[in-house]
Amino acid sequence: MTETDWIVNGARIAVVVESARGDSVRFDTITGLTERYVTTGKCGKFLRRNLCPVGQGEYDPTIVRVLPPDDPYVALALARIRVRKVGRMADKAASGFRGDGAEALAVLDEIEQAVRAARQAITGKEA
Known part of the structure; x- marks a missing residue:
């Protein structure tokens, strides 16, 4: 099992956002998977290879982590x-x-x- 085997259609996710303005945690469900993207209901679209938000720049100081809801980091x-x-x-x-x-x-x-x-x-x- 690889570390991204939990990414399947219908899976619950936690999106942890860490920024200078403070942290937030949002819970969502994966609604679509393609070869390149993971789509959620409310939290947006992420690149499948690294789970970074689509459109987030390489030098963006905001850290976004897509994790299973039961991950200790959540x-x-x-x-x-x-x-x-x-x-x-x-x-x-x-x-x-x-x-x-x-x-x-x-x-x-x-x-x-x-x-x-x-x-x-x-x-x-x-x-």
């Missing part, structure tokens, strides 16, 4: 996204905070809840 990318989301939420709450002690505790409770949700999403277990 879980890692989703974990990074969740951690950054909690960080942005905490930063937003802290920068706009002007309240008293009770409000501070409410903000901390909100952050702890977001951390628990992220931890559960990453590990698949209740915190």
Whole structure:
């Protein structure tokens, strides 16, 4: 089995995009295969030989990876996204905070809840 044997019509895929603006993960289905291209429903068209997006330049700083949804790299990318989301939420709450002690505790409770949700999403277990 080669590393691209999983690329078949109807297969589920994960498209991990890493860029300076942040990471994203999108899930899709392969809808068409030709000798040169892999086509998906929502994520576009990729070159079959290297799974690069059609039209992406050689020097494009955006990294696009097409992977099976159960690939460990997909879980890692989703974990990074969740951690950054909690960080942005905490930063937003802290920068706009002007309240008293009770409000501070409410903000901390909100952050702890977001951390628990992220931890559960990453590990698949209740915190």
